[in-house]
Amino acid sequence: MFKSALIQFAPILGDIETNILHIAKLLENVADAELVVLPELASTGYNFRDREMAVRLAENPAGSRYVEMLVSQAAKYGQYIITGFNEQAEDKIYNSSLLIGPSGPVGVYRKMHLFMNEKKYFTPGDGKLCVYDTGFCKLGMQICFDYLFPEPWRILAQKDAEVICHPSNLLTQNAVKALPGIALMNKVFILTANRIGTEAELTFNGGSMLINPSGDFLQKADADNEYILFQDIDPQLSRDKMITPLNHVFDDRRPEQYTADNC
Amino acid sequence: MFKSALIQFAPILGDIETNILHIAKLLENVADAELVVLPELASTGYNFRDREMAVRLAENPAGSRYVEMLVSQAAKYGQYIITGFNEQAEDKIYNSSLLIGPSGPVGVYRKMHLFMNEKKYFTPGDGKLCVYDTGFCKLGMQICFDYLFPEPWRILAQKDAEVICHPSNLLTQNAVKALPGIALMNKVFILTANRIGTEAELTFNGGSMLINPSGDFLQKADADNEYILFQDIDPQLSRDKMITPLNHVFDDRRPEQYTADNC
Numbered sequence: 010m011f012k013s014a015l016i017q018f019a020p021i022l023g024d025i026e027t028n029i030l031h032i033a034k035l036l037e038n039v040a041d042a043e044l045v046v047l048p049e050l051a052s053t054g055y056n057f058r059d060r061e062m063a064v065r066l067a068e069n070p071a072g073s074r075y076v077e078m079l080v081s082q083a084a085k086y087g088q089y090i091i092t093g094f095n096e097q098a099e100d101k102i103y104n105s106s107l108l109i110g111p112s113g114p115v116g117v118y119r120k121m122h123l124f125m126n127e128k129k130y131f132t133p134g135d136g137k138l139c140v141y142d143t144g145f146c147k148l149g150m151q152i153c154f155d156y157l158f159p160e161p162w163r164i165l166a167q168k169d170a171e172v173i174c175h176p177s178n179l180l181t182q183n184a185v186k187a188l189p190g191i192a193l194m195n196k197v198f199i200l201t202a203n204r205i206g207t208e209a210e211l212t213f214n215g216g217s218m219l220i221n222p223s224g225d226f227l228q229k230a231d232a233d234n235e236y237i238l239f240q241d242i243d244p245q246l247s248r249d250k251m252i253t254p255l256n257h258v259f260d261d262r263r264p265e266q267y268t269a270d271n272c
Numbered sequence: 273m274f275k276s277a278l279i280q281f282a283p284i285l286g287d288i289e290t291n292i293l294h295i296a297k298l299l300e301n302v303a304d305a306e307l308v309v310l311p312e313l314a315s316t317g318y319n320f321r322d323r324e325m326a327v328r329l330a331e332n333p334a335g336s337r338y339v340e341m342l343v344s345q346a347a348k349y350g351q352y353i354i355t356g357f358n359e360q361a362e363d364k365i366y367n368s369s370l371l372i373g374p375s376g377p378v379g380v381y382r383k384m385h386l387f388m389n390e391k392k393y394f395t396p397g398d399g400k401l402c403v404y405d406t407g408f409c410k411l412g413m414q415i416c417f418d419y420l421f422p423e424p425w426r427i428l429a430q431k432d433a434e435v436i437c438h439p440s441n442l443l444t445q446n447a448v449k450a451l452p453g454i455a456l457m458n459k460v461f462i463l464t465a466n467r468i469g470t471e472a473e474l475t476f477n478g479g480s481m482l483i484n485p486s487g488d489f490l491q492k493a494d495a496d497n498e499y500i501l502f503q504d505i506d507p508q509l510s511r512d513k514m515i516t517p518l519n520h521v522f523d524d525r526r527p528e529q530y531t532a533d534n535c
Binding site: 121122123124125126128133135136137138139140154157158159160161163164167168183186187188189190191193194224225252253254255256258261262263264266267268269271272 | 384385386387388389391396397398399400401402403417420421422423424426427430431446449450451452453454456457487488515516517518519521524525526527529530531532534535
């Protein structure tokens with residue numbers, strides 16, 4: 010059993026310094042959580058006016074003041090922190106999720122499925138469907154619109170991820186429709202940290218949520234307020250892949266039949 | 273636009289003749305529907321006491337009184353009827369779904385993913401993920417517990433199925449958690465005809481449902497009553513696979529990244 014915390018708040022578009030201060034203050038409230046999840050693009054905001062703005066706000070984790078602050082918090086409290094961030098790597102930028110542990114950065118996931126104008130700014134990620142063992146759980150990462158594509162979640166679960174962390178900037182209720190099934194089919198926990206607030210024509214709808222391996226909502230935040238969801242999680246519940254005494258969610262698959270020419 | 277009808281009722285275990293009469297009477301109420309969906313194992317009931325009973329009740333469609341009645345109804349009303357049935361083929365039995373059109377039997381789907389004791393009675397299906405063009409829509413079939421495995425639904429949708437018919441004998445709320453996401457991810461209609469009633473330790477929970485390509489419930493029956501759900505369906509809504517002006521549910525997939533060694 011470990012304690013998780015999902016942080017829902019409104020970053021200010023383009024104001025990294027203010028966002029760092031805001032997030033640092035929020036993190037003071039989650040000192041006793043082993044795992045903290047922040048939203049997508051938490052340090053920069055989301056709705057860039059153009060590609061130039063997106064590029065200007067991108068950061069290489071190695072030299073980022075934001076990452077430095079998170080590394081310091083994670084070390085101080087001996088915890089793991091996951092955040093969405095605008096990643097600069099060589100001449101590209103990615104919509105990424107960074108996992109930081111007590112000893113520093115652990116891994117990056119680059120969003121595979123870009124939503125709307127993200128396609129104009131970011132390079133689609135090469136994925137890296139890695140599962141990280143924190144000691145208290147095995148976790149994977151997906152970002153926001155990835156909820157529409159069940160395949161990577163399946164792969165992470167088959168690689169023994171018990172908890173899939175899902176930094177988001179959601180605008181619709183579609184993730185609420187898609188994720189309970191994904192949790193159930195794979196018997197994993199899903200931790201979706203969504204943002205709130207408005208940037209130009211976009212209003213983010215909060216509703217940060219924790220879903221258990223039975224596909225049930227453990228908690229769901231409201232749409233408008235800054236919020237921290239605390240939840241104790243027993244990863245053991247994900248390890249048992251029997252959904253009935255005679256049915257196993259992975260062993261019952263029929264991959265040899267899953268082909269388009271099966272007709 | 274076409275009219276569909278989902279029939280929810282309680283077959284009597286082992287009494288094929290009574291079930292035929294009951295179903296024939298129900299079908300008189302759906303004469304104006306172009307597509308009718310009946311539950312899984314509609315003519316035999318579900319909870320066989322042993323394999324011997326399951327085998328004794330199995331029928332080869334070619335010599336089946338039940339299929340003969342359905343063929344006659346479908347011809348009379350110029351409609352398509354889908355029913356679950358206990359299929360005998362050579363020395364095996366399958367938990368199958370049969371599609372009958374105005375001119376007779378069109379195709380069979382054999383359940384790929386067997387639930388609980390079904391494993392003791394039936395041979396797991398070789399699938400046949402076929403899409404049938406009725407003229408008013410393109411349709412595929414899945415059966416009950418198949419809801420837990422998103423892969424075949426994906427394949428049917430990628431083969432242009434607009435409507436996936438889903439004869440069921442559901443016992444839990446898991447399909448309600450899983451199917452909205454499957455409908456949304458593939459932008460297809462899902463028509464789940466479930467049964468009601470109790471057989472020994474099993475109580476079937478009705479709740480027959482129609483889900484649209486946005487993952488929303490159009491209708492959902494109650495848990496206890498015989499019920500016919502009528503629903504007009506516009507298959508055009510499934511043909512448009514754009515989920516935003518810049519996102520296509522299939523073209524945005526990244527199959528080259530969907531591999532376990534992507535880490």
